[in-house]
Amino acid sequence: MKVVAVTACPTGIAHTYMAAARLEKVAKTLGFEIKVETQGAMGIENKLTEHDISQAEIAIFAVDIAVEERERFNGVKVIQVPLQEALKDPHSIFAKIQR
Amino acid sequence: MPELLKSLRQHLLTGVSYAIPFIACGGILIAFAIAFAPMTPTGPDFSQAPRLKLVLDIGLAAFSLMLPVLAGYIAYSIGGKPALVPGFLGGYFSDQVKAGFLGAILAGLLAGYVVELLKKIPVSRHLRPIMPILVIPILSGALIGAVMLKLIGVPIALLMVRANGALQAMGTGNGIVLALVLGGMIAFDMGGPINKAAFFFGAAMIREGNYQIMGACAAAIGTPPLGMGLATLLQKRLWSSEEREAGLAGIAMGLIGITEGAIPFAAADPIRVIPSIMVGSAVAAVIAMVGKVGDHAPHGGPIVLFVVDHRLAYLLAIVTGTIVTAGSINLLKARGRRLTETKEEKAA
Numbered sequence: 001m002k003v004v005a006v007t008a009c010p011t012g013i014a015h016t017y018m019a020a021a022r023l024e025k026v027a028k029t030l031g032f033e034i035k036v037e038t039q040g041a042m043g044i045e046n047k048l049t050e051h052d053i054s055q056a057e058i059a060i061f062a063v064d065i066a067v068e069e070r071e072r073f074n075g076v077k078v079i080q081v082p083l084q085e086a087l088k089d090p091h092s093i094f095a096k097i098q099r
Numbered sequence: 100m101p102e103l104l105k106s107l108r109q110h111l112l113t114g115v116s117y118a119i120p121f122i123a124c125g126g127i128l129i130a131f132a133i134a135f136a137p138m139t140p141t142g143p144d145f146s147q148a149p150r151l152k153l154v155l156d157i158g159l160a161a162f163s164l165m166l167p168v169l170a171g172y173i174a175y176s177i178g179g180k181p182a183l184v185p186g187f188l189g190g191y192f193s194d195q196v197k198a199g200f201l202g203a204i205l206a207g208l209l210a211g212y213v214v215e216l217l218k219k220i221p222v223s224r225h226l227r228p229i230m231p232i233l234v235i236p237i238l239s240g241a242l243i244g245a246v247m248l249k250l251i252g253v254p255i256a257l258l259m260v261r262a263n264g265a266l267q268a269m270g271t272g273n274g275i276v277l278a279l280v281l282g283g284m285i286a287f288d289m290g291g292p293i294n295k296a297a298f299f300f301g302a303a304m305i306r307e308g309n310y311q312i313m314g315a316c317a318a319a320i321g322t323p324p325l326g327m328g329l330a331t332l333l334q335k336r337l338w339s340s341e342e343r344e345a346g347l348a349g350i351a352m353g354l355i356g357i358t359e360g361a362i363p364f365a366a367a368d369p370i371r372v373i374p375s376i377m378v379g380s381a382v383a384a385v386i387a388m389v390g391k392v393g394d395h396a397p398h399g400g401p402i403v404l405f406v407v408d409h410r411l412a413y414l415l416a417i418v419t420g421t422i423v424t425a426g427s428i429n430l431l432k433a434r435g436r437r438l439t440e441t442k443e444e445k446a447a
Contacts (some may be wrong), residue, residue, distance in 0.1 A: 010112040010295050011119060041120070064292065065113040066176035074103075084291055087260040088366055 003097065004028065004048050004076075005036045005060040006067055009083050014039030019062050019086035020046075026090040039068050047073065058097055062086035103309035107208075108292060113301050113337070114173030114207055121165035122397040126305045128158030130395030130406045162306055166190040169200065170207035177211025177217070183209035184236035185243040192244060196252035199259040200303040206247055211251020213239045261308055274311075274388045281312070282384030282420075284318040285399075286376040289323060290359040302397035310393030310408065317407070318416035319380035322400025324360025325353030325417070327372070328378045331431075333425055337432045343368075353421075356400025364428075371435065375427035383420025387413060 005023050009015035020036040027034035035056075037048045050072070053059065059073050061080040067073075081093055124403035136143035145152040167190035174186025189206025193199065219233045226234075246252075269277070284297035298320070301313035331338045331346030338346065345363040352360030365372040390412025397401050400417075407413045 004201070010116040011290070012116060012356045012433075015290055018359065018362070063109075065109055065116050084288070087362060 001058075001097075002033045002050055003054045003058050003060060004056040005034060006039060006048070006063060007036060007083060007086065008039035008065050008067065009061040010065055012042070015083055015087065016040040017066075019083050022090050023062065023086055023093075026094060030091075030094050032094065039063075039065075044068060047098065060086075060093060060097075064095070105196075110173050110176040110208065110211065111175035111204065112292065112295060114169045114171075114204070115295065115365060117172040117208040118165050118169040119302065119397055121161050121168055122302050122305060125158045126395045126397060127164060127406055128154050128161065132158060138437035163194050166194045166200065166203040167307060170210065172205040173204065173207025174210035175215065177208070178214030181218070181231045181235040182211045182214040182239070185214060185239035188240050189243040189247050192247035195253075196248065196256050196320045197250045197259065198247070198255040199307060200250060202247065202255040203258055205251065205255065206243060209246065210243045212238060213242060237252035260309070263309065266304070266309055267314070271389065274384050277312075278315040278384040278388035279381045281315050282366045282381035283377045285316055285319040285358065285384070286361075287373065288360050289365060290357070294358060298397070298399075301394075304397060305397060310395055312389060312408065313387060313394040313397065314392035314409075314413070315384040315388045317396075317399030317403055318383040318392060318395040318413060318420060319400060320356050320358050321353045321417055322420035322424050323353070323358050323376035324349035325400075326376060327361050327364045327428065328353060329421055329425035330428045334429050334433070337429060337436065353400060355402045356398050358399075368432075371431040372428060375431060376424050377383050378427055379420045379422075379424025382423045383416045386416035386419055390416065392416065 005020070007016050007019040007023070009019070016038050017040060020038050023036050024034055035048060035052050036046065038045045053072055053076055056076060059076050059078045059080060061067055062083045062085065063080065064083045079093070079096060085093060132145075132151045134149050136145050136151050136155075138144075145155060167187040169347070170190030170193060171183050171186035174182035175191070186207050189210050190203040193202030193206050196202070214235055217239060218230075222230060226273050249270045281297045282300070284293050298316055301316035304310075304312040328346040328348075328350035331343045331349075335343065342364070348361040349364070361376055366374070391409050392413045394403055395406045395408075395410035396412075403412070404413065405412055
């Protein structure tokens with residue numbers, strides 16, 4: 001299954017990127033195809049294209065702040081969780097998707 | 100209700116995330132200019148130092164932009180693009196009437212929710228395109244401006260003056276209590292919302308000219324990963340090879356003031372790690388407070404040493420906090436191991 005994700009924390013220098021790495025790693029072991037966009041202090045990196053988003057069955061927002069350019073995700077199913085959850089228990093996020 | 104609080108927190112943190120670089124830029128430029136200007140009994144004298152005056156002015160400009168950015172992006176998080184105008188205006192007026200960050204936060208929230216309400220007004224199809232670029236910004240901007248200037252700005256400014264006075268006049272005893280709480284909060288969730296609340300309180304006080312709150316936070320910020328790193332070095336047998344590797348990474352992160360370096364440890368063993376790092380951070384914050392450490396940058400750890408007042412006390416605070424953290428966790432871990440070993444022996 002293809003999924004896309006956005007991670008963002010208030011300071012945008014550590015948590016944002018740690019969460020992205022966690023999601024990528026766990027997705028791989030569970031057999032998901034994932035692309036993670038980070039919205040940190042440097043702005044949007046590894047930006048999700050229109051194509052990425054339209055191909056994805058679901059978008060994960062692991063964020064503590066507002067998602068930038070949220071209108072890109074109109075029409076896609078989104079689940080939003082606190083960023084901490086992607087760090088502490090990323091498996092539960094994917095479990096939610098599979099349900 | 101929890102949903103509302105959750106979204107409120109998200110809006111506030113969004114504003115904070117855009118405001119932090121402005122505090123960093125303003126705080127450090129101002130500190131730099133003042134540090135090198137000749138000191139007189141009435142304060143630093145810039146009359147003979149035009150270049151330093153230039154640096155000072157740029158720093159002050161970054162500071163005065165910080166409130167509009169804070170309010171603007173709180174509003175943006177709630178109401179999207181149309182909310183930027185009332186948000187920025189509200190933050191600007193908060194600066195004008197000296198209502199500070201408290202005024203800016205209120206202005207931002209108000210601006211965002213007003214825009215959300217205005218968006219709900221049903222309008223004919225022909226008018227709809229001009230709503231977000233014309234009607235909503237003008238109406239909400241005028242409303243927020245009037246409210247800030249005529250209604251809530253001045254009372255909040257008075258409140259800020261009083262709160263600042265209370266913080267400045269705070270005795271050593273209350274200062275220690277405040278530092279204990281802030282230090283514990285910094286360590287508790289290692290960069291999460293509780294950490295950010297303490298951090299932003301310190302950062303906002305920089306702008307109000309009180310550097311000691313941030314000083315206490317800054318000392319506490321570095322010690323969790325530094326302490327965990329030191330613990331893995333001191334008693335190698337208590338830690339797995341992965342943990343020792345994470346310990347080295349933790350030391351690197353601690354040195355540059357990233358509390359998150361302690362997360363791998365806290366995630367693996369929260370019951371022992373979180374109390375240990377909270378105690379260490381609280382100790383560091385108290386020593387910094389007692390030693391009158393002031394931090395001019397919204398960041399912590401040894402890396403900010405050059406923008407800190409009373410550097411020796413700052414280093415002492417960090418070193419002591421680190422040792423306390425490492426000592427506590429190794430003690431708890433060794434005890435835990437002994438308990439499990441005796442249990443295993445009994446089972447065998």
